[in-house]
Amino acid sequence: RSLFEHVLARVRPESDLFIFSNVAMDTLDYTSGKINRGSKAMLLGLGDAIRELPREFRGELTRDVKRAEVFCGGCLVVEGLPFAEDPQQAERLARQDVFAEWPLVVLHDDADVARTAADFLWATWTRFEPASDIYAADTTVRRHHLAYRAPIVIDARMKPSYPAELIVRPDIAELVDRRWREYFPGGEDWNERAGKKRTRLQPAVVGQ
Incomplete structure (x- = not known):
């Protein structure tokens, strides 16, 4: 968690988040829906800290969000609706002001994954494909680079195509x-x- 906090305290999403789409590599065979085709992402956290990370969530959740748990400073795990019921939920969350101070929000089927690092890492990094499941409050193009505005939301819910x-x-x-x-x-x-x-x-x- 300390490493994750180190990155989140320094990352500038507009310049430090890179998503490599349509590449032969894939996170896991099933995350993109096609074998050996998908995307990769890279998140940088360099230099001095540029923000004080929030460590407690005090906002009011919308009706489609069951609860929120803090995994570490700057990273909030949100329990939402099943993907099949609301595929666009992560995209909406990224635009909600209640999450604006959080650099990273991860949408899960069960917020209990935030309780241990092992559960969080396993349940998050095996359940999303960067090009399909990463959203931001806003995205613009600068010098042929996609610049993202926080919060960054990862949709790590189970998808219908997953085993x-x-x-x-x-x-x-x-x-x-x-x-x-x-x-x-x-x-x-x-x-x-x-x-x-x-x-x-x-x-x-x-x-x-």
Whole structure:
């Protein structure tokens, strides 16, 4: 989280956010809807801090937003409607004044992902394709560069084309937790590192 805060305190979205569209690389096979076709994004945070990051959300949410949780300074996780019900919700959120002070807002199906870094990173970076799922309050063209105005909103909700989540059976999770040291005598305890027991796994590889 400290690294993320370092970047968010310094990023200038108008010059420091780059989205590379229509490239052969893709975040994961399924995020763009086509195999080995999609986009990449790069966010820079260089030099001295240019803003004091907000660490508490006090605004009034619209009816289509269930709740908001702070992941770290400058990053707000918002729980919205299912993508199938409202595909344009992230685009609208980017234009709402209530989020104007937040450099980054991430729209999720469940705001609980903000509670641990492991859940946030996994559930965010496996569920969006930059060219399709990143929005800004405003976008202009400067010297052939797309300049974005904060907040930047990432739509990390599950999309209809994504494979379903793999839910770990409680008895299997309990067995692995109990025998972890037996399986990996010199290994690190994952539950201690993550701070909680993981019960949801997103598949990293999808059958072709």
